[in-house]
Amino acid sequence: xxxxxxxxxxxxxIASIVLLMMSACKLxxxxxxxxxxxxxxxxxxxxxxLLADQPAPLVYALGDWQAPFGIVLVADRLAALVVLTMALLxxxxxxxxxxxxxxxxxxxxAVFQLQLxxxxxxxxxxxxxxxxxxxxxxxxxxxxxxxxxxxLNKSRAGFAYVTLNLAGSAVFLVALGxxxxxxxxxxxxxxxxxxxxxxxxxxxxxxxxxxxxxxxxLLKAAVLPLSFWLPHxxxxxxxxxxxxxxxxxxxxIVAILHVQMIAFSAAPVMHGLLxxxxxxxxxxxxxxxxxxxxxxxxxxxxxxxxxLGSAGLLLIVPSLNNELVTAAGLYYLxxxxxxxxxxxxxxxxxxxxxGHIGDAxxxxxxxxxxxxxxxxxxxxxxxxxxxxxxxxVGKLMLxxxxxxxxxxxxxxxxxxxxxxxTTIALAKAGSRLFWETPNDLxxxxxxxxxxxxxFQYSATFGLIAVSxxxxxxxxxxxxxxxxxxxxxxxxxxxxxxxxxxxxxxxRGVRP
Amino acid sequence: xxxxxxxxxxxxxxxGVYLMLRARTFPVIIGLTLTSYxxxxxLFASGRLVVNAxxxxxxxxxxxxxxxxxALVLTAIVIGFGMTAYIVTLALRGLSESGDDHVDMxxxxxxxxxxxxxxxxx
Numbered sequence: 001x002x003x004x005x006x007x008x009x010x011x012x013x014i015a016s017i018v019l020l021m022m023s024a025c026k027l028x029x030x031x032x033x034x035x036x037x038x039x040x041x042x043x044x045x046x047x048x049x050l051l052a053d054q055p056a057p058l059v060y061a062l063g064d065w066q067a068p069f070g071i072v073l074v075a076d077r078l079a080a081l082v083v084l085t086m087a088l089l090x091x092x093x094x095x096x097x098x099x100x101x102x103x104x105x106x107x108x109x110a111v112f113q114l115q116l117x118x119x120x121x122x123x124x125x126x127x128x129x130x131x132x133x134x135x136x137x138x139x140x141x142x143x144x145x146x147x148x149x150x151x152l153n154k155s156r157a158g159f160a161y162v163t164l165n166l167a168g169s170a171v172f173l174v175a176l177g178x179x180x181x182x183x184x185x186x187x188x189x190x191x192x193x194x195x196x197x198x199x200x201x202x203x204x205x206x207x208x209x210x211x212x213x214x215x216x217x218l219l220k221a222a223v224l225p226l227s228f229w230l231p232h233x234x235x236x237x238x239x240x241x242x243x244x245x246x247x248x249x250x251x252x253i254v255a256i257l258h259v260q261m262i263a264f265s266a267a268p269v270m271h272g273l274l275x276x277x278x279x280x281x282x283x284x285x286x287x288x289x290x291x292x293x294x295x296x297x298x299x300x301x302x303x304x305x306x307x308l309g310s311a312g313l314l315l316i317v318p319s320l321n322n323e324l325v326t327a328a329g330l331y332y333l334x335x336x337x338x339x340x341x342x343x344x345x346x347x348x349x350x351x352x353x354x355g356h357i358g359d360a361x362x363x364x365x366x367x368x369x370x371x372x373x374x375x376x377x378x379x380x381x382x383x384x385x386x387x388x389x390x391x392x393v394g395k396l397m398l399x400x401x402x403x404x405x406x407x408x409x410x411x412x413x414x415x416x417x418x419x420x421x422t423t424i425a426l427a428k429a430g431s432r433l434f435w436e437t438p439n440d441l442x443x444x445x446x447x448x449x450x451x452x453x454x455f456q457y458s459a460t461f462g463l464i465a466v467s468x469x470x471x472x473x474x475x476x477x478x479x480x481x482x483x484x485x486x487x488x489x490x491x492x493x494x495x496x497x498x499x500x501x502x503x504x505x506x507r508g509v510r511p
Numbered sequence: 512x513x514x515x516x517x518x519x520x521x522x523x524x525x526x527g528v529y530l531m532l533r534a535r536t537f538p539v540i541i542g543l544t545l546t547s548y549x550x551x552x553x554l555f556a557s558g559r560l561v562v563n564a565x566x567x568x569x570x571x572x573x574x575x576x577x578x579x580x581x582a583l584v585l586t587a588i589v590i591g592f593g594m595t596a597y598i599v600t601l602a603l604r605g606l607s608e609s610g611d612d613h614v615d616m617x618x619x620x621x622x623x624x625x626x627x628x629x630x631x632x633x
Contacts (some may be wrong), residue, residue, distance in 0.1 A: 129583060136590045143597055147604070155605040156616040158535065163614075164597050166543050167531065169594075172586055173550045180580065181557035 004051055005060040005075040007044035008083050012037055016113035023107055031098045034109040038091045041116065045080070045087040052080035053480070055282065055487065056497045059126070059273070067498045068190035068505065074126035074498060077484035078330065082123050082247075082254055085334050088466060089247055089341050089453065090116055094461040096345050097240040099453035103151040104238070109150075115244065118188070122251050126498055128179065128213070129186045131255060134174050135220075139165050142248065145241045146233060157236035164219070164229050172216040176211030182506070188263050189498035192491060193412065195267035203269050210270050213259060221252030223313045224285040230311075231292060234304035239348030242300065246340035250309040250333055256273040256318045257326070260494070261488040278319035279407050283414050285312030290418040293425040299347040299359035302429055307385050309418065310336035313395075316402065316411065326403040328487035331478050332394035335382075335470050339391060342463035343379045348457060350376070350433060361432045368434050371457070378432070378464055380426040385419045390470040395419065460497035516552065519549035536602035536612045540595065546625055548592040554584050 015037030022030055031397035052058055057076035058313070061067065067220035075083075094112065102108040118138025125131050143165075147158045180186055182202045183194040198206050215226075222230040230249070234242050256274075264270035289309030296302035317329035354366045395415060402411050470477060487493065499505070525543050544576025558577030566578035602612070609616040 026591075055565070129586075133586060133590070136594075140593060140597065141599070147601060152605070152616060153609045155601060158601050159598070159616065162594070162601060163539060163543065166598065167546065168596055171548045173554055176583070177550075177554040177557035177580075180554075180583070181559075254575055281622060301543045463590055 001060065001064070002051070002058060003060070004044065004048050005012070005058050005073045005124060006062075008041060008087070009117055009124065009272065010046060011040045012116035012120070016110045016117065019110035019113060020107070022111065023219045027103055030109040031094075031102070032297060034094050036056060037113060038087070038094050038116075042084075042091055045084040047088045048075055048328055049080040049084050051075070052077055053483070056493050057487070059497050068187040071130045072126040072187065072498055073124045074188075075124055076494060077255065077480065078254065079123045081330065081334065081397065082250065083120050085337055086116065086119055086123070086247055089323055089337060089463075092341065092345075092463045093244045095455050096243065096335075096348075096459035097460070099239050099455040101149070101238055105147075107144075108148055109235075109310055111141050112146045112244075115145060117141075119247065119251055123254055126188050126500055127414070128188060128191070132169070132176060135172070136169065138248070138251065141171075142245065145244070146237050148241060148450040151236075153236045158419070161229055161233045165423070168216050168219045171212055175209045175212035177215065178205055178212065182206050187498070188258065189495040190502075191263040192266060192473050195263065195269055195497070198267075206269050207273065210273050210301040214256065214274060217252045217256045217259070218315075219252070219279075220249065221256065221315060221463065222249050222285070222308055223315055224288055224363055225281070225358075227285060227288070227308055227311075230308050231301060234307060234344075235301035235452055239300070239344050239351075241502075242304070243341035243344040246307055246344060247337045249307060250314070250337055253314045253317070254335065255373045256315075257421065257488060260318050260321075262491045263325075264395065264427050265489075266491065275319055275321055277445055278315060279411075281318055282312050282315035283410060284313065285309075286411045286418050290421040290425075293422060293442050296425070296429075297360060299343065299350060299361070299429060299433065301344045303347055306343065306422070307340045309338075309422070310340065311440075313398070313415070316398070320402065321403065321406055322405065322408070323482075323485045323489045325398070325405075326399035326488060327478065327482040328394070328401040330481035330484055331474070333444045334477070334481075335390040335394045335467060337351050338381060338463055338467050338470065339382045342375075342460055342467065343383060345373050345456070345460040345463070346372070346379055349452060349460060354433075354453065359433075361429060363432060363436045363438050365437055373434055375461060375464055376430055378468075380430060382467055384426055386423065387473060390467050390474070393471055393474050409421065512562075513556075516556055516560065520549050520556075521554050523552070534614055536605065536614055539614060540598055540602060543598065544591075544595055547587070547595075551584050551587055552589070554587060555580050 015033060019030055019033055019380040024032065052075045057074050062071045062075040097108065114425050115138060118141055121134030122131055122138055125134055143158060143162050146161060148156050176186065179191065182205050183191055184193055185191055237245060264273060286309055289305050289312055292305035292308065293302060298304055305400055314329055314333055317326050347359050350372060353368065354364060359362050378389065382391040385391040385395040399412060399415060402408055434446060517603050527542045527546035527549060530538045530545065538617055558580035559578040564574045565572060565577040566581065604617045606612050
């Protein structure tokens with residue numbers, strides 16, 4: 001059996017255990033181990049992507065217990081793509097945090113690796129209860145990272161974030177209980193098979209369990225009625241943590257895609273579970289995020305609203321259930337994660353250089369350098385979707401892909417108007433931060449000159465370079481996302497790979 | 512037996528949700544704990560309620576209880592413990608930083624917090 005699907009989980013897991021034991025060691029040693037682990041993670045993710053680029057997904061049975069009785073990891077193209085994106089982001093985030101943020105509290109490096117375990121596990125697992133466990137690993141690590149550093153703001157945002165997610169976990173478990181109680185399985189591929197033969201008396205319970213499961217994922221993905229936590233949590237977190245969180249809303253979307261496309265799409269019981277209303281909620285999220293953008297008082301909270309907007313845009317994908325839309329959405333997912341993370345880092349760079357005023361939109365005099373200006377310009381243009389940057393490519397692909405849909409006029413209108421609003425908000429923020437000078441120079445506070453660490457610069461500009469590479473290599477990447485979408489929309493292969501002899505499995509009769 | 516269990520789950524859920532909506536951190540945490548108890552009972556019931564039956568396959572037994580929900584509940588309990596411990600710590604940190612156990616954790620300024628309420632040290 002090929003062991004590569006488990007490596008993206010195992011590498012950070014071993015690293016986090018080693019780092020926990022090293023918590024008394026010097027920070028530079030911990031940084032070294034963390035960097036080594038992330039480099040290894042990058043290597044195994046690239047390897048996994050190359051291996052998974054085939055019609056049938058890679059299946060890894062843990063402990064060699066075959067599905068549906070054991071837990072399986074499944075590396076399809078989508079999972080491999082997001083794992084690689086995650087590895088890339090984590091390398092940049094670790095580099096940025098190594099400039100001093102990691103020393104603001106204890107155990108940063110160990111918890112950081114644990115966070116990677118949770119996220120990669122949630123991407124790769126093929127079992128819904130295992131998905132719950134990895135979600136909890138991811139969330140527990142994110143609670144600790146969110147509170148890393150000090151400040152009342154973090155405690156407040158942290159308490160609300162933890163409470164909300166614990167309530168979400170309760171709903172998740174209820175959904176899993178309903179699925180197991182009615183279908184007798186928790187394996188994604190097996191759920192798809194069992195859904196075909198569900199009895200009429202249990203149909204409504206099964207549908208309810210599906211709806212509850214989607215509600216939990218939508219909470220993580222921050223769709224409108226469930227999205228009020230995101231701007232608070234993301235603007236309170238430390239910059240490197242917020243950059244890592246940029247991919248956390250994507251975990252919810254990937255989970256929706258996996259469960260919806262693999263397990264639910266072919267089942268008549270689940271017909272119309274999402275597509276009738278999710279598009280409305282997604283568009284409402286985009287509008288809500290645009291209003292938030294205009295009201296943001298600091299750059300970091302503005303970026304948090306941008307993340308919310310991109311989450312809304314991505315939710316168009318599961319609501320339309322079209323291959324081309326999925327392909328475009330996956331490209332947008334990768335680029336928005338990279339740009340969001342880079343933007344959080346840029347906000348922190350600017351905030352550090354402006355001294356005690358930070359990244360609030362208050363006009364002050366400070367020694368901005370051209371590198372910051374250039375970086376801000378590229379990121380702002382990408383986030384707003386202006387050509388020739390990757391945000392433009394992503395949005396254009398999405399706009400073309402939804403052309404056939406009945407919702408096309410609404411989607412086009414909202415995306416285009418919101419892009420304009422985003423441009424205005426970012427231009428206003430940029431001119432406040434960089435150009436305008438206070439009328440009364442004498443009374444304006446003058447921050448002391450600030451020296452940025454080379455780590456912080458290289459992490460931020462490295463991600464910006466990646467976002468530019470996403471434009472140059474847009475063709476191969478979009479070809480890949482198209483293949484990933486084809487695979488998602490043909491779940492038979494996935495099911496066949498996970499459970500080859502489905503009809504021969506003997507099942508006990510439930511009491 | 513099913514009716515008793517259903518009523519118990521409903522009662523725990525109801526109390527849990529009510530307490531979760533309170534404004535102080537302590538009732539919120541108790542509410543979360545009650546909800547997780549309700550969820551654990553619910554998960555347990557998903558394997559059907561069977562009394563006096565083993566969960567292990569054996570040649571001379573025909574009646575079994577489903578072992579998987581028991582394993583699931585065990586996992587859920589362990590995770591719930593960890594989460595509760597963490598949120599208690601977080602609430603205590605908020606209390607020591609703001610001097611108040613309100614969930615909004617608004618910092619008491621010199622004007623609003625009279626001297627009758629000194630900052631508690633924890």
